[in-house]
Amino acid sequence: MWAFTLRRLIYAVPVLLGVSMLVFVLIHLAPGDVVDILVPPEVPKEIADSLRRRFRLDEPIYLQYLAWLGRLMVGDFGISFFTGRPVAEELFGALGNTLVIALPAALLGFSLGIVLGALAAYNRDTWLDKVFSATAIIGVSLPHYWVGIVLVAIFSVVFNVLPAQGMGFEGLPSSWDQIKHLILPVVTLSLIPMGVTSRLVRANILEILSQEFVGTLHAKGLSNRRVLYHTLKNAAPSALALMGLQFGYLLGGSILVETVFNWPGSGGLMNLAIFRRDVPVLSATILVLAAIFVVINILVDVLQALIDPRMRR
Amino acid sequence: MSGSAVAAHGAVARAGQDPAVPLLSVENLTKHFAVKGGWLNRSGGLVQAVDDVSFNVRSGETLGVVGESGCGKSTTARLIMHLIARDSGRISFAGRLVGAPHGLSRRDLHRQMQMVFQDSYASLNPRLPVATSIAFAPFIHGLGKAAALKRAMQLLEAVGLDPLQFANRYPHELSGGQRQRINIARALALEPRLVILDEAVSALDKSIEAQVLNLLVDLKAHFDLTYIFISHDLNVVRYISDRVMVMYLGKVVEIGPVHRIYRSPQHPYTQALLSAMPSMDPRRRTLRAPLSGDPPNPISPPSGCRFRTRCPFAEQVCEAVPPSLLAVAKSGAVACHMRVAGSGHSRADKAVAH
């Protein structure tokens, strides 16, 4: 078991290296470089060149890459072009803010998804199931950022019960007023995980129910509840895998929802960075989010192997 | 190769064949499969699928190959066809070493030797009409599309299927027997000298099986073919073969003319196989189970003679020394200590020449 974990961890290293290389290459493909952005264009060439030498921009590219990588390892994510402050502080603060909506959204989405999926599976082919299928297709085709806008239109503009934008607090909410800011973004974010999870749970449960051992369990006289427990236990591994992945997508893909609601999370930070052409902030954010995604993938694999012995290779 | 050359090469090859040189010569063929498992792919063991197998196939004969599942028959066939790479050993076709610098290339070998598989449906591309499947091989060897299709239709006729009816059909629209005929036609498309039939009739209904067998016999005569016929069905093998080779757990245990093998088998395993054959004759009832025990694990086969764990005559020497395939006077060979005088087996001195 530990061997498996170790193998997965070792395997992640080249992937992470590849990711860092990709981001680095992108940065270098960007039109213009650091100096062009920092200094006005009227500056004479020699000054610009000496600045380039100071920033080590004239060195061969692999050396620059290694230097950049070295700085990353010690936690130096660079300085923001725009604010001049270290990227790390802004980034981790923003990540925290994203987690404030991502975690509840994940919980909401997964739990609703499981319940809906299980309901649909146990009521197969009834009108409930048909409604479910229709909802599922609609859910997958909806752009979630548009749903956010629609929710704002309904709850903020028309009924005026919930705030349309902004976080309204620092860290964690401490009053109902502050929590109100959370509601719409969390609901919007939870839509995709809910849709995907419910579909998978339904399919998994149906597949398990069709297997013979369920009939055996019933024949042994187990109550429906015990059978349900066994069913869920079998459906768990792939459901967990999916949920882990979805959480990763939530973290990485929250930018759209955060833009709709002006939420100061990692997505909002990326948005600002794009707008301000703040390459260090943008690249660091992308790198960190991708790294988190890789780590989540590893955790998911290990968790799956823990639950389902067949997965251990 | 141009169209006319493809047509002509068959005739030239036959003309140049020296009767003394076997058509196919296999020497010390070995293939072990690594078993996946353990951390970082430390092998859990090696499946000794084919171990030091040697035999010849004479031009114009039908060599039957029999044995239990897992004895290595199909692997041997695939090794000869070069579909999988061998670990060691030499394969020669018509005297020319395959894979050697001045010998026969794989591609040229495939023009001389073809194979028919067991699963008639999986052997045909479901997306192609059967005539195209047959025409594929000649087409890629240089024959033009029209000429290849024409040859395909001639072959359809040859295997007993009306081209007008069948040329444009798809595999799922045909019965098992018809599909197997297509597969045979496909194997013949390159005008090979040797055709390997790997359980080619095993999956067919008995009546269809008989028809296809007769077709094979006719085709052999007509096209001057040589067959290797792999099967677990001893009756069928008896019907069609000239010589029979018996395999057990990756090794050849006996080989000889079909009548001698069936009349007086020399190896205990062969004897057990034959006595296990159900018979319509009420006088030949099976009173005792011919073989005891389970087939051993191919990953760690028994030392010495691999058959000793199930052999009623096993002795010390069988555990210590693996028997070699040695000639039995005038009629094939057998790998058993009992038949070799001076081997140390208590029955060895009673060996009688047949």
Next chain:
Amino acid sequence: MADAAVLPADANLVLNRAQQGKSYWRRVWERLLDDKLTLAVMAVLALLLVMVVFAPWFTVHDPYTGSVLRRLKPVGTLGHWLGTDEVGRDLWSRMVYGGRMSLLAGVVPVFLALLVGGFLGILAGYMGGLVNSAIMRLTDVLYAFPSILLAIAITGILGSGLQNTILALTISFIPPIIRISESVTAQTRHLDFVEAARASGARPLTIMRYHILNNVLGPILVYATSLISICIILAAGLSFLGLGVTPPSAEWGLMLNNLRQALWVSPLVAALPGVMIFITSMCFNLMSDGLRQAMDVRL
């Protein structure tokens, strides 16, 4: 043995007279024709395509000129049946012309990814070994990014515009297509008819072309069409963020962003572009489902 006189010299003539069999694709087509829902959806998509291509025929107003006087007219206004946007441009025209960009950015990346990813995936699946490892490891690196993040990385750093958007989305979709192509090819490779093709001495590329491709194309195509619906949403999302198509071009996501301020004034108008994204995406989804069911032919 065939009597040479009986068989006509021209093989093609015989083939033409020979009884036609029903190929797999023909049966898929027949099943599709029975599926009323999918047919309806495909009709809708066809209509949409016609409308955006021949946009001038279906619209009255110029999508680029607006009048401050006519800002944010509501739905149902005389002359602008879907209202006007925040600069006074006719919303209907903007939506129809915007469809060009949105559809382009939604379909082209998947098509390109299909070409590149399909080829690489089939190659990896057939060749196995080192080739497979190299291609799959590269795919893993790309897979380390949640899909939208990769697209944002590329457009955010390289700049916005239709070209970069298409490039970014193509790269985002190449990994999933490689993955499914490799998987299906690896399964097909072990079938006997592929072994038989190898036994006839054909080279790998030839086998891939004649035997693998026509067998794996089905599942890959179904998957790719399901990706189109996602791509449309992503492309509009990128424009929504300001990373995709740039103003003054019309594009549904861009319109959604521009109209956000209008939410307080004219919520219905502000939400309309999203409806188009939703409808188009759903149509592709349903079409993909229909294709999948049609291809599920029991043999």
